[in-house]
Amino acid sequence: MKIAVGCDHIVTDIKDKTVKYLNGKGHDVIDCGTYDFVRTHYPIFGRKVGVMVAKGEVDIGICICGTGVGINIAAEKVKGVRCALVRDVQTAVYAKEELNANVIGVGGRVVGEGTIEYIVDAFIAAKYNPTAENQALIKKIDGLIGENDTIENDAIFDEFQKKWDEGFYND
8 A cells, every 4th residue: 555654743752663564564654744843834734745745646645743642734725635543443443434535633642652653553454335325425525625625735834844944932
């Protein structure tokens, strides 16, 4: 399976271990960054994962930040992405089987490495079980995305990235 993985600077170590774990299981993993512990703007990496999924360049996406909340929200804003914030195996399975989620967001500092491996394995193994009811629900959810939303706006975070690079943001 081809999988995109992205993270913020808080959990780069956990993302790296997750990538290594997935590669070890034979998956083709695209590491969307970030690649170090320098403070960064996490929506950039959530969006990168979401765009890869929406364009069909990968089968699924995994977003990791401290809590999983922020990066999950960023990925969810990409048209064509159905992202679920998960903290346990049961939720990951439900997200795939019932709502056909194609991205999961996980809190690396909340959940931890071992549990993330269980969650990812369960998400990969789960299969969408289409029913008339969940297909109608997914159609309504997908309809919430505005007509002007596009995956083609790759420069959306350029202004913020430039500020990060220039040291504008300080802790």
